[in-house]
Amino acid sequence: MRKSAGKSIFSRLWFWLKRGVIALVGLWLLGIAVFAFLPVPFSAVMVERQVGAWLSGDFGYVAHSDWVSMDDISPQMALAVMAAEDQKFPEHWGFDVAAIEKALSHNERRPTRIRGASTLSQQTAKNLFLWDGRSWLRKGLEAGLTSGIELIWTKRRILTVYLNIVEFGDGIFGVEEASQRFFNKPAKRLTASEAALLAAVLPNPHRFKAGAPSGYVIQRQQWIMRQMRQLGGEGFLKENNLD
Secondary structure, three states: OHHHHHHHHHHHHHHHHHHHHHHHHHHHHHHHHHOOOOOOOOOHHHHHHHHHHHHOOOOOOOOEOOOOOHHHOOHHHHHHHHHHHOOOOOOOOOOOHHHHHHHHHHHHHOOOOOOOOOOHHHHHHHHHHOOOOOOHHHHHHHHHHHHHHHHHOOHHHHHHHHHHHOEEEOOEEOHHHHHHHHHOOOHHHOOHHHHHHHHHOOOOOOOOOOOOOOHHHHHHHHHHHHHHHHHOOHHHHHHOOOO
């Protein structure tokens, strides 16, 4: 009887676990479809930051983003994030295999200095639907969501959503919020230098500060500007239907 009862409980738990996974996957797929057209009011990372602040007693923290269309974002900003984070963005299918191989090789040699290889598509999927941190579970879910985004969204849409939800500082999400906070101007008026400075902090916006850039951030800003020119400037965006 005890074995039968144990099996019954396990069966019920397994049944509801499968139902829960199916429901979660369904919600993600629905989100991918809906957010292919509509503004994204918030992201999973924004919710995670906000809840974390409340739990720590910081009720003044507000994770906020002002949604703007690509037409209201300076072309220099789109160019800067590609130059800094994912120069093969227009041509890959969500994953940069060569970059992944290089990162794996580097991480084997230097396990204390982990290097990532996430594309803008992967970062968008993670920021929008998943939690922060490193785990094989999250990476697996990220891969599936990235494939869904690449299948349904255009590259221009991926870039638009990325720029509206990416974190530029503590509580500062999206390029419009960052532009207003650091330069007192709308994102549409960002210069190449300003865009490169914002892109320079993206690897770790809690450590690197656009409002008080360190020597490293300034060096990275200059490197990004050189990469922007090498890509071909705004002509690169037009060639790839990203303007």
